[in-house]
Amino acid sequence: MxxxxxxxxxxxxxxxxxxxxxxxxxxxxxxxxxxxxxxxxxxxxxxxxxxxxxxxxxxxxxxxxxxxxxxxxxxxxxxxxxxxxxxxxxxxxxxxxxxxxxxxxxxxxxxxxxxxxxxxxxxxxxxxxxxxxxxxxxxxxxxxxxxxxxxxxxxxxxxxxxxxxxxxxxxxxxxxxxxxxxxxxxxxxxxxxxxxxxxxxxxxxxxxxxxxxxxxxxxxxxxxxxxxxxxxxxxxxxxxxxxxxxxxxxxxxxxxxxxxxxxxxxxxxxxxxxxxxxxxxxxxxxxxxxxxxxxxxxxxxxxxxxxxxxxxxxxxxxxxxxxxxxxxxxxxxxxxxxxxxxxxxxxxxxxxxxxxxxxxxxxxxxxxPAPPGLATRASSSGVDPARFTGRFAGEFGIVDVALLGENLVALHPSGADPVDGMDRLRVAGPDELLIARGNGFGAVGETMRYEFDADGRVSRLRGAGGMSMRPVTELEG
Structure with missing residues (x-):
């Protein structure tokens, strides 16, 4: 049921x-x-x-x-x-x-x-x-x-x-x-x-x-x-x-x-x-x-x-x-x-x-309020969660990593309801996010790995399933 x-x-x-x-x-x-x-x-x-x-x-x-x-x-x-x-x-x-x-x-x-x-x-x-x-x-x-x-x-x-x-x-x-x-x-x-x-x-x-x-x-x-x-x-x-x-x-x-x-x-x-x-x-x-x-x-x-x-x-x-x-x-x-x-x-x-x-x-x-253990303000990682945010796209779709209040989340803007199907994220390191909660058909328990350029901007994200995604601004350019 x-x-x-x-x-x-x-x-x-x-x-x-x-x-x-x-x-x-x-x-x-x-x-x-x-x-x-x-x-x-x-x-x-x-x-x-x-x-x-x-x-x-x-x-x-x-x-x-x-x-x-x-x-x-x-x-x-x-x-x-x-x-x-x-x-x-x-x-x-x-x-x-x-x-x-x-x-x-x-x-x-x-x-x-x-x-x-x-x-x-x-x-x-x-x-x-x-x-x-x-x-x-x-x-x-x-x-x-x-x-x-x-x-x-x-x-x-x-x-x-x-x-x-x-x-x-x-x-x-x-x-x-x-x-x-x-x-x-x-x-x-x-x-x-x-x-x-x-x-x-x-x-x-x-x-x-x-x-x-x-x-x-x-x-x-x-x-x-x-x-x-x-x-x-x-x-x-x-x-x-x-x-x-x-x-x-x-x-x-x-x-x-x-x-x-x-x-x-x-x-x-x-x-x-x-x-x-x-x-x-x-x-x-x-x-x-x-x-x-x-x-x-x-x-x-x-x-x-x-x-x-x-x-x-x-x-x-x-x-x-x-x-x-x-x-x-x-x-x-x-x-x-x-x-x-x-x-x-x-x-x-x-x-x-x-x-x-x-x-x-x-x-x-x-x-x-973020669920227990996922509040970004209480994070002990010392990493600013805002560095991971942005809009990223690959062959199979688009994802937004957003910081809303104390919630770090992956949202899917292709759908009419922006919150439907979201994943809750936790900072796992300076270049990595853990997909802590979400739909089991996705990649819960796996990580999203980031690459940054010399200016600290995201150059590539390996998202759910390990597939590469690029910042949308780069794709549009």
């Missing part, structure tokens, strides 16, 4: 040494992202990490536009799509805190057209819309606006889509993710606030946090700042550039743009103890698990009020992903630990979810 290894215990607060370990791990994390972008042949990847009340990593790899060959920067704007739902939920909760509406208000009270038409959606509550429990159809009967087959709907068309078989299930019957439901919430925000949806979220969320590169809708005046969207490679090896368009009445569900660094700053306002946007009670409501996305799958994600709640490693993480024509994105954060990660990609098949989870897995490894 096989057993699943337990997830490492995650701290509930960061100490000064742990913060130092996380910062020291970031160069490797960024190098891993760069390699994964290259291996997956994604045009561009923008990423950011936030902890200790500050932006700790902001990076960009690859191209903003394959056709033009333009390098991606940390200030290129991405369409962050369903991240918009977190902004919409935050706006609704702000209005609740101000006493302007109640979560249990029927939506028809604020959008009377539904009640006038006799739609049962008029009786669904604001809370049910926020948690995708109102039974609203996902995208309507003609969703080709997602493929640029037609414009996104304006307000009049949105209402007609909701009235045309828009109620696919009774309110409260189950979890039914709905972009039209969140678009309807945008109408509620406008009606209650007396402002347009875009103006309200800008004034109540974007501007107070100083998010200079974030907004609720396509901004034609900043067109040159956007990373181009690209098609996927599921039917062709050649990517096609996809245009940015206005999402009109669906901005509350999918219109927002932003950068990774702005998104982790925004996430920090949802950490425990931060009340710049919402009080503690409202944040608890937003981040509690209202529905499970697939009750038949125990590990499937949950949904709160505008936020996805998931597990990565030992973390209970909160956040959202986003899928827009040409951009796939994901932001996740641990509100108790005060740690946030955001990864944005500019292709329909961009692996933003895997990359963001991978970053968190690597940071967790940097926080994890």
């Amino acid at each position: 096989t057993t699943t290894p337990e997830a490492p215990e995650v701290p509930t607060a960061l100490t000064a040494p742990q913060i130092a370990d996380l910062r020291a791990a970031l160069p490797y994390v960024d190098g891993w992202l760069a390699y994964r972008r290259w291996r997956e042949r994604v045009p561009g990847v923008q990423a950011a990490v936030w902890f200790d009340d500050a932006l700790q990593l902001s990076s960009a790899h690859g191209l903003a536009d394959e056709e033009a060959g333009a390098p991606l920067t940390t200030e290129h704007l991405f369409r962050i799509a369903s991240h918009s739902k977190t902004f919409t939920a935050t706006a609704v909760l702000q209005l609740v805190e101000r006493g302007a509406l109640r979560l249990d208000d029927p939506v028809g009270q604020h959008v009377p057209r539904l009640a006038e038409a006799g739609s049962r959606l008029a009786d669904a509550t604001v809370r049910e819309l926020l948690e995708h429990g109102a039974g609203v159809i996902r995208d309507g009967l003609d969703g080709d606006y997602w493929q640029h087959g037609r414009p996104f709907p304006d307000e009049a068309e949105l209402i007609e889509m909701l009235l045309d078989r828009g109620d696919k299930a009774p309110a409260g019957a189950g979890f039914n993710y709905s972009n039209l439901g969140y678009s309807l919430l945008g109408l509620v925000v406008a009606a209650v606030s007396g402002r347009s949806y875009g103006d309200f979220v800008t004034e109540s969320i974007v501007e107070p946090l100083g998010l200079r590169h974030t907004g609720p809708e396509w901004d034609e005046s900043r067109a040159d700042e956007y990373a181009a969207g690209h098609s996927g490679r599921h039917v062709s090896q050649t990517r096609v550039r996809l245009a940015h368009v206005d999402t009109r009445a669906m901005a509350a569900a999918t219109g927002f743009y932003g950068t990774a660094s702005d998104l982790v700053r925004y996430a920090s306002a949802h950490f425990d103890g931060d009340e710049r946007l919402l009080g503690e009670h409202s944040k608890r409501l937003a981040q509690r698990e209202a529905w499970q996305s697939d009750a038949s799958q125990p590990e499937s994600a949950h949904y709160g009020l505008g936020f996805v709640i998931d597990r990565v490693g030992g973390h209970r993480v909160v956040g959202h992903s986003g899928g827009y024509p040409g951009h796939i994105t994901r932001t996740l954060f641990d509100p108790a630990l005060g740690l946030a990660v955001s990864v944005l990609t500019n292709a329909v098949d961009g692996p933003a979810t895997a990359l963001s989870s991978g970053v968190l897995r690597l940071l967790d490894l940097a926080l994890e």
